[in-house]
Amino acid sequence: MTEPATRSRITKRWRPFVFGIAALAVVVGVALVTRPDGNDDGVAPVGGRQAPTFAVADLRDPDRTIELADYRGGPVVLNFWASWCVPCRREMPALQATHEELGDAVTFIGINHQDDRDAAMDLLAEVGVTYSSGFDPEGKVAAG
Numbered sequence: 270m271t272e273p274a275t276r277s278r279i280t281k282r283w284r285p286f287v288f289g290i291a292a293l294a295v296v297v298g299v300a301l302v303t304r305p306d307g308n309d310d311g312v313a314p315v316g317g318r319q320a321p322t323f324a325v326a327d328l329r330d331p332d333r334t335i336e337l338a339d340y341r342g343g344p345v346v347l348n349f350w351a352s353w354c355v356p357c358r359r360e361m362p363a364l365q366a367t368h369e370e371l372g373d374a375v376t377f378i379g380i381n382h383q384d385d386r387d388a389a390m391d392l393l394a395e396v397g398v399t400y401s402s403g404f405d406p407e408g409k410v411a412a413g
Contacts, residue, residue: 323336369399
């Protein structure tokens with residue numbers, strides 16, 4: 270488990286990066302509401318196309334589904350991660366800290382990508398991530 274002083278250093282080091290992501294999410298959220306083309310489908314175009322919708326099983330509760338469409342109209346930080354991914358392990362404490370700081374202003378969703386459910390659950394517990402995480406063992410969401 271990370272000691273409080275170490276967690277604080279990690280959080281401070283990653284804070285500008287995570288706040289940048291959150292700021293981008295807010296801009297995308299505003300774009301969802303104020304589209305100049307009059308399209309009110311709630312999905313902003315990304316690179317000339319709409320963000321693909323998806324539905325995956327919740328990592329913690331396989332009987333529950335996480336659907337991107339449920340979060341239309343507000344900013345969402347979508348983080349693809351895996352227990353075997355070293356950079357993912359490093360960024361997760363900062364993402365969790367930012368999630369706690371921003372509260373309901375920005376939705377954070379993790380997508381566990383091409384991973385083992387038990388290893389993924391262990392990492393969430395180790396890091397203390399509380400925001401929703403979907404389980405995508407085949408990596409279909411990232412393939413879009």
